[in-house]
Amino acid sequence: MGQKGEALRQRIVVSADQLFYQKGYESTSFSDIADDVGISRGNFYYHFKSKDEILNAVIETRLTEIEQMLNEWSKQYTDPKQRIVEHIDILTNHQDKIKNHGCPVGSLCAELAKQNHSMLRDANKMFAVQRDWLTVQLKELGLGKEARQVAMHLLARSQGIATLTNAFEDQNFLRQEVKQLKQWLGEQIQGQNKNGN
Amino acid sequence: MGQKGEALRQRIVVSADQLFYQKGYESTSFSDIADDVGISRGNFYYHFKSKDEILNAVIETRLTEIEQMLNEWSKQYTDPKQRIVEHIDILTNHQDKIKNHGCPVGSLCAELAKQNHSMLRDANKMFAVQRDWLTVQLKELGLGKEARQVAMHLLARSQGIATLTNAFEDQNFLRQEVKQLKQWLGEQIQGQNKNGN
């Protein structure tokens, strides 16, 4: 073949990203990724020295994508409440994948924690950037020092919803809880903002 | 040796139970369990035909233990609110293990879901018995048809707390959220019961 190395490297990361999400990190073998990309196992080690290096690239990619998504919302919506609602709607917009594979961030962190994998501290940055972004939005809505705690609460609610949707394979539960979570959000900031959802 | 078979079988299940929780199901090998129990790998197959059979035994054991725990609380406490508070306090009482390994039920279901493992439908019964028990308590507190939904909500809140406590390795977050969850519970049933917590 001989396509430019960087392009192939990116294709490997994309395949690994999907497979790690669908099957889990440890359960995904080099063969799985190689088959998906359409290259040989040996070719891998030209681009990555080890499986952990692929994991690292996947985490960095996901982190960048999350940051881009949040920046996009910050630009697209002027109302901080609307921005937070967009964040909650991640659940609704990915309900089918969540039903089958859970949350990509939560499930990866859980797996790495079980394996005492040092890269857990990189993976949980995917939560941290969301926490920090949510904190900013909440402060814009008038919350004070408690904003960060409320942001963590929002993340926890989303994670709980994803976990049970996945365990019971039940999207109805997800939709039900998302509705309640939006109501709760409205109550938290009532009087501070007039835009309903 | 020659100790009675049933006793050894039980010791295998106990070791497997702990190791599946600490390392995950797939990451736990026969060697791991054999070393922990103090027997040879080969001896395994006298007691279990396959790894899935051990998993099945572990799930059944956990399910029985959960049911016994819930029954115990039903006997020990007359106030349904107090019973629910006991359930919430599982988090506090196991905060160190949760920090390191997450929730044993949630993390197992997540792993089985990723592997498309048929035994997910057995594992999620560990959630279902809790949901049903919580529903009974909530109905005793005066809730109507919405009791089941509130029960699922409680489970989801606990799961979210466990997931983020684990991901951030932060027990402070757990304690903070447990406090809020108990407050929320009080608000849900206010006027129906006088016992505070």
Place this chain on the structure above:
DNA sequence: GTCTATATACGGATAGAC
């Protein structure tokens, strides 16, 4: 840069001695 072939280790599972 990509391939095939291979080294090496470990997984679950089996056979048969004791």
Place this chain on the structure above:
DNA sequence: GTCTATCCGTATATAGAC
């Protein structure tokens, strides 16, 4: 009932041809 020895598949990783 428990052991040792072993089969077989697959995993990560490497060497070297092209």
